[in-house]
Amino acid sequence: MTPPKNIQILRVTHLRGPNIWTYRPVIEAWLDIGELEDHPSNTLPGFYERLTAWLPGLVEHRCSPGVRGGFLQRLQEGTWAAHIVEHVTLELQTQAGMRTGFGKARQTSQRGVYKVAFRTREESVGRAALQSAVELVLAAINDTPFDAAGRIAELRDLVDRRCLGPSTQHIVDAATDRRIPHIRLTDGNLVQLGYGTAQRRIWTAETDQTSAIAEEIASDKDMTKALLKACGVPIPHGELVRSADAAWAAAQDVGLPVAIKPLDGNHGRGVSLDLRDEASVRTAYEVAHEQGSGSVIVEEFIPGNEHRLLVVGRHVVAAAKGETAWVVGDGKSTVTALVDQQLNTDPRRGETEEFPLGLIKPAESPEILLDLERAGLTPDSIPAAGQKVLIQRNGNVAVDITDTVHPTVAAAAALAARVVGLDIAGVDMVLEDASKPMRSQRGAVIEVNASPGLLAHIKPVNGAGQPVGKAIIDHLFTAEKTGRIPVVGINGSQNTARMARLLAWLIHISGKQVGLACAEGLFLDSRRVDARNCATFEAGQRILINRSVEAAVFENPNATILGEGLAYDKCDVGIVTDIGWTEDLRRFDILDDEQAFKVARTQVDVVLPTGTAVLNAAEPQVVDLAALCDGQVIYYGLDENQSVLATHRANGGRIVFLRDQAIVLANGAEELALLPLADLKPAKAALPEMVMAAVAAAWALQIPVELIAAGLRTFESNPKKTPY
Structure with a gap:
């Protein structure tokens, strides 16, 4: 039996700045392809078919021919293992969600030894992709098993853990478009934009202008409401309570129906809406109390749709409308199964940061359990055929409406952000129609959030998304500023x-x-x-x-x-x-x-x-x-x-x-x-x-x-x- 062919990784170096290869960080690897120096790709039986079956996306690589499918053309004409490893490494990174395009392979003075350089946005991901690429290429050459899908999943998990989140990356990309340099300061999302005295810092949607006092105010819903009310911003009337009995008393005081939320909650956690009876109010209080740190707000329920308006500086730069999530029974499936079939299949939903909407898990959400209970159902109930079941009232903000927001609605959101003191804020409003004047509808600001999520605006369900990263960069750096020092x-x-x-x-x-x-x-x-x-x-x-x-x-x-x-x-x-x-x-x-x-x-x-x-x-x-x-x-x-x-x-x-x-x-x-x-x-x-x-x-x-x-x-x- 012919011994298997091998590729040995001799050296791996992360070049973190401009280098002999390119202007951006790359990994340079020295590969010894051994006897494969005498065996280009067109001499390896079945290699082309196995490689392209595992990585069909290689068809997009243009390579030296400069056309789609150019790299596949090179494979069929005959190219060497180091060059193939370069392209496979790039494709594995792309499939893992870290798109990169630059790569080169050059022979050294030693026969069979090559330098391979490829762009990577994160060192550990690049190193792992290189190792996987060598193993995949060898498996394709030697006709041995390789779990390409499993390896890509591992790399995708590494990307999720190690790379900048999509919101931060969106801002950094906008800075790059302005030729403003950046330095990642931690393994997380703390990034420096610019150098020395000209620098600014961001942490996702927080900046070095974001006031700690303003963040504290935003996290205290009762204080936020008091300040907004004093400054003429429309808000729902409500009371702060610390017991279920007090919650029911406040609900009667405010007037049913009511909404209940944690005092220091965010992202819609612990929020229950349209509560019309004592049992629901008491249960909702317990949900809010569990999700927050103690105190709970009971406030009047404002009918309408949930909206999120993103304020940067003094202006609304993006707006999105929420969707109420329902399922329709088929007489056979449980509520949980219907959610998986009808809602979680939505490509906008997922468990990582790249998805604007999260997966819905009825059994794990106290708010959903409460709404189901009010309908006489549980996650394991089987609704009748044609029966509509309310699953989620809020938290599904992903429909872009930026271009239709009425100026008075935008003015109310911008004022709310200024009152709290945030330079970047997600202002949650309940509105019947965001395109109509505030005076013509019963609209209100229900929350002002620091460090707002940006994905609903970057990747909405409709349209190409709003340039919110550019808006944040323009807020931090006026037109004449470059973030540079000599x-x-x-x-x-x-x-x-x-x-x-x-x-x-x-x-x-x-x-x-x-x-x-x-x-x-x-x-x-x-x-x-x-x-x-x-x-x-x-x-x-x-x-x-x-x-x-x-x-x-x-x-x-x-x-x-x-x-x-x-x-x-x-x-x-x-x-x-x-x-x-x-x-x-x-x-x-x-x-x-x-x-x-x-x-x-x-x-x-x-x-x-x-x-x-x-x-x-x-x-x-x-x-x-x-x-x-x-x-x-x-x-x-x-x-x-x-x-x-x-x-x-x-x-x-x-x-x-x-x-x-x-x-x-x-x-x-x-x-x-x-x-x-x-x-x-x-x-x-x-x-x-x-x-x-x-x-x-x-x-x-x-x-x-x-x-x-x-x-x-x-x-x-x-x-x-x-x-x-």
Whole structure:
């Protein structure tokens, strides 16, 4: 018997920022495909059929042909196992609910060993998908069993547990559309939008503007009603009670029918409506008491449909109407079975956050049990054929009505949110018709909720959904704000750590609080807080999450780019001193300057269109990077007559050079002599290229030349004397 073919995973690295492969986080895996190097896919009997039977969605992969079915075409023509693992990994992530599209497979210098890179939104999911992909491909090759559906279900559960929730992801996607960067701060839904002092934070639909006092008010329904009533917002009349006897007395006081709810409830839990007799009131009290923390509200029942209006800032940005859930008996099925057949089959319903409506479980819901009891039924009862049974009065808000909300209805909801003090609020209203004026109907605000759910607006039963994420981002960041602070990245091997410190000092004396991460340590606001080598992704992230940092400088050695990725998504200035191949790059299979060029270009690729690349004119490969820059270019060099400098200047570009041992800045025909090298301390004067690169970056950041000159004179090489 022929021994089974194998694929070995040699190394897995999570590149958490822009990297040699792409602008976004990827997992890079090194795969040894062994003897499969001699067996492309078109030589493996039955492989194509088994693989596509397990993963029919592979037909959507365009691959190099660039058309639907392109990858399947490659399979039939013959491609190698590493390339197949790449596509299978992407498809498994997509099937698990974490759609990604980028992937590449490249052969290394060692025969049969490949680097495979693929986009992932969450590291543990990506690693699990990779492992499953290798096992699935091997099973398809060796014709052994594989439970593809079961493995996808496991991955889907991992996505649900580890990835951002759909509401948070919707907001983050809206930030990405505005080119506002984000950093996930925890394993949950706490996300930073922007960097340093320009950042904002969200936690699902809460923001760093959401008042803790307002949240407390919103959770206290009685206090909320009192405030709303005082400010003229229509509310149902009610009383706070602490016993079933008091609840019945209040119901008679208020007038039947009534609604009963927990004082501190939310999401419709413990709410009973249209209660018309003592037994129902007493039972509803117990339900509400159990679902809340003690006190219960008895209030007049307002007939109409439940509505949820989402208020962001001072405006209603989305509205949805509720549906009452009923089943119709067939004379054979129990209430529970009818619910499963007629309601839970609705594709909008599910147990995870991606579904706008939850599954209905009559036996587990005290509110449903109460409504069934009032109808003389239980979950195990068998309604007669044609008998309509009320299952759920509220909690089914999923019909979008945003475009039809009357201005007076929207005004009442917005006022309610402002009265409570919430910047983002879900205002629950009972209305006969949201398209009619408030004065023409008996409408009322029944709750104001902090941290409202967004799914009913993102994925309503009708329409494509409302852009609520965009509304929240626009609320947090006005049109002119980008969430960015000045960021500078430095790549190369020519005194880059010292250059980073010098540049940070020049920015510091311009009046900004600077964060610096380099090989000589981590510096915050003129203090070295970590003396270790901090030219790392983790140290860079520490800088960017600090709310006092107004500008940031990062040293990015090639090894950091290859092993971790950049700490930021984009930068205002990217400096490259040289391509700088070194022996330690062999471990990444980067063997010469040509391959190292692809690493250095990462620093230039991330320069913003409004930014600047600062490049060493004396290095031909560095000069070649200019064509890859989306922004402007400033060259620096010792000799103003050097061809690159002269040509760039003749074309109106900016250069920095030496003339008569003095640093000169030139913008086309205009010149400005900054200062003689003799004015600098000997250690700096001996490194003119380093000084010129830092000067060019400071110039690109629009620091006044007088301050640049002053900074050069006052900078100390010893970090104990000058923190930077």
